Amino acid sequence: MSHYEEYDVVVLGSGAPGKLLAWTLASQGRRTAVVERRYVGGSCPNIACLPSKNVIHGARVASYFRRGAEFGITNGDWKVDMAAVRDRKRKMVAGLVAFHLEKYRESGAELVMGDGRFIAPKTIEVTLNAGGTRTLRGQTVIIDTGSRARMDDTTGLAEARPLTHVEALELDQLPEHLIVLGGGYVGLELAQAFRRFGSRVTVVERNGALIHREDPDVTDAIEHLCRDEGIEVLTRTAVDRVEGQSGESVRLHTGHGGIEGTHLLVAGGRTPNTDGIGLEKVGVETDGKRHVKVDERLQTTAEGVWAVGDCAGSPYFTHIGEDDFRVVLANLTGGDRVTTGRQVPFCLFTDPELARVGLSEREARERGVGYRLAKVPMEAVFRAQTLSETRGFLKALIEEGGDRILGFTAFGAEAGEVMAVVQVAMLAGLPYTALRDAILTHPTMAEGLAGLFSSVPRG
Structure with missing residues (x-):
């Protein structure tokens, strides 16, 4: 085996639970390293929770301009500058990244930027972004690789190069007609935002209602909100085939005919980032949905290896990831805390x-x-x-x-x-x-x- 560097704790991924564990344990004197492929701090401050809410608030401000007469304000000439919307979001993200880097410096946790994978028990080889490799071995290893937008195998969908939330938050031009595939949290939040910015928006949902697992009065209220804002809602609509290129012209073929737009946003759920990181080599088992198998203390099937956040099948919320941090920290420092029976609050950030x-x-x-x-x-x-x-x-x-x-x-x-x-x-x-x-x-x-x-x- 190649030479490896010894650590008390190695964290694969820098999302909410992993970074909090690293900062806390490093502050207690444990030699700790965090391996991160791209986003310092994970998806929440870079491409998900906080950036999306930043853009959504911008859309809310735009809605107040349209409602100006209601508040006794005379409407004048105004327009949405999507490049400025994007730049406001980027400025916030840059500040959040700087905050995270300072936390690493303060705590003493080492941030290793590169692509990590298991090559032996509790041993991770990192292909460094700057070139070269390092091999890190921890007495304790924590898997925190998160999740990504799911892309199903609908004919032509991948070839159409659709937007996910990541690309949608980077748009500097307003889509003429945005088709949103999926009526869940991400789809509805961005559908309303882009409609308020001025796009024509169509939401396509295969189930019988938007956010279909909620009570009928809730789903009805959400659908009425969308329709009142001018969003076209198509439920019980399965897509058989996709043609064209998102950003130019795209057509969705369904059992009810065709839907044509300029941009396509895929918002049909998420899948865990557990493939290609060598789990099978070290006895870390996954379930049928490719989540890492964990017990109520978030221990995996491999000794000394824990998993937290989305990749461990925890509810896909940052606040639940933060509670995963508390569960693992307690169990690593002599306490006894479990995930069973905990409350799971959620919020859909439409307006x-x-x-x-x-x-x-x-x-x-x-x-x-x-x-x-x-x-x-x-x-x-x-x-x-x-x-x-x-x-x-x-x-x-x-x-x-x-x-x-x-x-x-x-x-x-x-x-x-x-x-x-x-x-x-x-x-x-x-x-x-x-x-x-x-x-x-x-x-x-x-x-x-x-x-x-x-x-x-x-x-």
């Missing part, structure tokens, strides 16, 4: 937002869990009226025969922030009456929780 934590009605019925339903429209929330943002609703599931909050859904302005209030109450085991009777500041969006929980039917 307005959709946020949920705990059980939906669909999930409660599937599990045979009895519940009482409380639901109020956003127009009943005074703060929403002051903002002229009354679309949506708040709803909560309360256990039958008790006061425990089982789940909460908000579709409306600042939904993600309001959800956090309910989530903390759920984590603390507070009865719904605690929020019902709380003195909440007037007028705020969270004040709507008092009205929501006051409407809970008697048990």
